[in-house]
Amino acid sequence: MGVKNLWDILESCKKTLPLHHLQNKRVCVDLSCWMVQLHCVNKSHCAMKDKLYLKGLFHRLRALIALNCRLIFVTDGSIPAIKLSTYRRRLNPGNEVTLDDTNPQKVASVRRNMGSEFSCMIKEAKVLGMALGIPCLDGIEEAEAQCALLNSESLCDGCFTSDSDAFLFGARTVYRDICLGEGGYVVCYEMDDIERKLGFGRNSLITLAVLLGSDYSQGVRGFGPESACRIVKSIGDSAILQQIASEGFSISKKAIGSKKQGRNCAGLEKDSNGNNCNLQRYNQFLQVIDAYLKPKCHSADSDAVHRVLALYPFRCSQLHQICAQYFDWPSEKTDEYILPKIGERDLRRFANLRSTSSELGVHHALNEMPVKCPMSGIVKQRKHQGRDYFEVSWEDMDGLKQSTVPADLVQSACPERILEFELRRAQQKKPNSRRSRPKKVETRADIKEIDQKLQELLLEIEQNNTPTHNAITLGGSILEETGASTKSESNSGRCKERNNGKSSSSDFYSTASSDSTTGIIDLTSPAPPVCAIGVSRCQETKCIDVIELSESDNDVSPEHTVKARELRLFISSIRDEIY
Numbered sequence: 294m295g296v297k298n299l300w301d302i303l304e305s306c307k308k309t310l311p312l313h314h315l316q317n318k319r320v321c322v323d324l325s326c327w328m329v330q331l332h333c334v335n336k337s338h339c340a341m342k343d344k345l346y347l348k349g350l351f352h353r354l355r356a357l358i359a360l361n362c363r364l365i366f367v368t369d370g371s372i373p374a375i376k377l378s379t380y381r382r383r384l385n386p387g388n389e390v391t392l393d394d395t396n397p398q399k400v401a402s403v404r405r406n407m408g409s410e411f412s413c414m415i416k417e418a419k420v421l422g423m424a425l426g427i428p429c430l431d432g433i434e435e436a437e438a439q440c441a442l443l444n445s446e447s448l449c450d451g452c453f454t455s456d457s458d459a460f461l462f463g464a465r466t467v468y469r470d471i472c473l474g475e476g477g478y479v480v481c482y483e484m485d486d487i488e489r490k491l492g493f494g495r496n497s498l499i500t501l502a503v504l505l506g507s508d509y510s511q512g513v514r515g516f517g518p519e520s521a522c523r524i525v526k527s528i529g530d531s532a533i534l535q536q537i538a539s540e541g542f543s544i545s546k547k548a549i550g551s552k553k554q555g556r557n558c559a560g561l562e563k564d565s566n567g568n569n570c571n572l573q574r575y576n577q578f579l580q581v582i583d584a585y586l587k588p589k590c591h592s593a594d595s596d597a598v599h600r601v602l603a604l605y606p607f608r609c610s611q612l613h614q615i616c617a618q619y620f621d622w623p624s625e626k627t628d629e630y631i632l633p634k635i636g637e638r639d640l641r642r643f644a645n646l647r648s649t650s651s652e653l654g655v656h657h658a659l660n661e662m663p664v665k666c667p668m669s670g671i672v673k674q675r676k677h678q679g680r681d682y683f684e685v686s687w688e689d690m691d692g693l694k695q696s697t698v699p700a701d702l703v704q705s706a707c708p709e710r711i712l713e714f715e716l717r718r719a720q721q722k723k724p725n726s727r728r729s730r731p732k733k734v735e736t737r738a739d740i741k742e743i744d745q746k747l748q749e750l751l752l753e754i755e756q757n758n759t760p761t762h763n764a765i766t767l768g769g770s771i772l773e774e775t776g777a778s779t780k781s782e783s784n785s786g787r788c789k790e791r792n793n794g795k796s797s798s799s800d801f802y803s804t805a806s807s808d809s810t811t812g813i814i815d816l817t818s819p820a821p822p823v824c825a826i827g828v829s830r831c832q833e834t835k836c837i838d839v840i841e842l843s844e845s846d847n848d849v850s851p852e853h854t855v856k857a858r859e860l861r862l863f864i865s866s867i868r869d870e871i872y
Contacts, residue, residue, distance in 0.1 A: 295437075295457030296502040298518045300469075303457070306486040307469075312356070312477035317645060319363040320468065321440040323454035324429070327353075328414050330455070330470075344619045347417055351616075351630075354425055356473050359634040361641040365449065365601050366422050366429035367436045368415055372403045375509045375584050417619070424612040425631075428601040430591065438462040438588035446593040448602065451481070458507055460484060461498050461585040475678055491522075494530035499585050500537065501525060509581045534582060607635055609691075633696035636687050639667040640698060644706035659709045665689075666707050671714035674700075685710075743867070747860070754856050 331346040331353075357364060406412060419429045432439040440452035441462035451466035452459060459467050460482075470480040487493050493501075504521040506512025528536055591597045612631065616622040643666055650657060659666060668685045672695055675682040681700035687693050703711060 295455075295459070296461065296498070296507045297505045297512065299457040299460075299498070299501060299505070302501070302518055302522060303482055303487060303491070306482055306490055308481045308483070308486070309478050310481050312471070312473070312479060313360065314479060314481075315357060315362040316360040317362070317641065318450040319365070319448075320357075321365045321367050321430075321443050321449045321452040323436045323440055323452065323456065323459075324366045324368050324415060324418055325411075325436055326455045327453065328411070328418060332411075332414065344417070346414060347421060347619055350418055351421060351620075353471065353473060354422070354427065355631055355634045356477070358425065358631075359637045361638045361645075363604075364422070364427045365443070366419060366427055367439050367443075368419070368429060368431050369405065369436045370432040370434045370589075372405060373434045373509075373584065373589070374403075375580055377403060379508050421612075421615055421619075423605070424608045424615055426605040426607045428603070428605055430597060430601045433589045433591065435462070435588060435590075437464075439590045440464065442588070442590045442593065443598070448593060448598065456508075458502065458585070460487070461495065461502055461507075462588055463495060492526055492530070496534045497525045497530040499582055500533045502585070503537065503578050503581055507581070509584055510577060537578060537582070628692040632690065632693040636667060636690055636693055636696055637698050637702070640702060640706050643667060644702060647706065659707055666710075668698075668703070668707060668710060671703070671710050674714075683711075683714075747864070750856075750860060754853055754860075 327350065328346060331349040334345070334349065354364070422429060430439065437452070437454045437456045437459040440449075440454060441459045441464035443449045444452050444465055445463035451468055452464055453468045453471070455469055465484045467482045468479045469482060472478050484495075487498075501521050503510060504513050504516040504524075505518065525533055609628075613624045613627055616627040617624070643662075643664060646664060647657075647662070657663075665688070667687055667690065669688040670686050672684040672686055675684055675697055677697070682697045683700050683703050684695055684697050685703065686695050
């Protein structure tokens with residue numbers, strides 16, 4: 294719980310930061326607080342049987358592992374003597390607590406029940422953490438006090454706990470809550486913000502605990518959050534504890550004032566034997582202050598602390614056994630969950646190594662780094678929730694071939710891989726453009742077949758609709774035309790009109806014979822005289838625009854006209870494709 298109403302007092306200092314804020318940080322975790330949070334999600338018997346709290350812890354850990362957030366579990370030790378009264382009151386809410394019960398000089402700290410259900414949950418969490426490479430530090434008494442000491446000694450960047458008295462133990466950065474998934478975040482409080490915005494230092498917060506109540510005391514009657522904050526601000530952080538130690542309850546009179554003069558204040562209270570309670574409460578306040586200023590913890594230079602600060606490896610086989618035992622997962626499912634996160638963590642560590650080397654003025658190429666890059670290459674580019682990702686392949690990771698990582702991570706770790714990927718993608722685009730060219734070659738290869746079909750169609754039209762049989766050469770092929778003579782004068786006149794530019798179309802040629810003899814026209818041969826045959830200028834470039842079959846009006850049937858028009862349109866439509 295911590296200090297009563299302290300989170301409300303600190304509300305203006307609360308910050309909601311993206312989960313990415315924890316990248317490359319070392320954070321201590323009050324494991325009891327996390328297990329209480331996860332257990333409160335579902336308290337049913339099914340949740341305990343299916344280990345939902347442990348699954349929630351697993352997914353929370355894998356998300357932080359991917360960010361290269363190094364965690365240290367910290368567990369509670371013995372119950373402090375000064376906290377026994379609060380502990381008993383929580384176990385038996387209806388029982389009254391006397392002053393004798395709150396006197397730590399008459400009792401010693403008590404070991405926790407290691408066989409309880411909650412203690413078993415803590416053991417399971419510790420085993421899971423060790424398989425994931427997360428060490429655990431067993432505290433002497435309060436876990437949040439041990440976390441605060443590590444934070445105050447700059448051995449970690451912050452601590453996860455929901456107990457507000459972590460600040461009273463000396464913590465500088467406290468993460469109260471965490472949310473995973475897209476848009477994940479952490480709720481953060483920093484002592485710098487508390488000092489700047491509220492004017493409360495560590496001594497002021499301890500005084501608030503004395504006046505409002507905490508795990509170590511029930512507080513002083515007549516004080517609420519507003520009155521307690523007012524009196525603490527009026528005295529100041531540097532002198533508040535000394536004034537409590539010297540004046541005791543006299544400071545309460547400054548806040549309560551004349552409204553409390555008719556009632557027994559804390560300084561006038563007596564117990565059932567007539568003894569003055571003021572002295573007992575005064576001693577209790579001093580004990581509370583001493584408990585917050587001098588908690589029982591492992592010192593920063595102790596072997597226990599040095600042991601948890603070391604790097605621990607990921608134990609894949611042990612994790613397989615735990616997930617199979619608790620979650621009934623096969624090894625493949627466990628690998629699918631955790632291996633991509635391990636790969637992303639290793640890539641972040643490699644990026645940190647390169648960044649540190651660059652800051653020191655040492656610039657190594659990718660293949661010259663003392664540590665091998667865990668990523669072998671980029672497979673493809675992806676986009677998720679508006680953010681750029683790369684699907685990458687991994688080296689020396691059993692069970693993991695490919696996974697997706699943020700593009701900015703690849704850029705910071707190995708920009709050479711991005712250049713290789715872009716170059717390879719550019720080279721793959723060139724063959725695609727070359728593959729489209731053979732289509733025209735295939736079309737030209739079919740010219741002879743198309744030419745033959747056109748000849749057959751022209752012959753069929755001439756045979757069915759005219760008494761003559763003409764020979765027309767198309768693209769180097771020869772069509773024979775025999776029959777009665779046509780009106781050469783008409784054709785000659787028409788030829789002259791077209792040469793003078795009076796016709797509506799200039800791209801055509803016409804065929805006719807002046808007598809009944811057989812005439813042969815070869816389009817590949819030099820153009821005949823203009824008066825004999827009308828040929829468009831584009832024939833000089835061997836381009837056929839229109840084929841016009843010129844016959845007298847009496848000899849051409851309507852069917853012939855329609856088919857001829859269709860033929861001309863068809864030739865015009867395929868002309869561009871052929872040439």
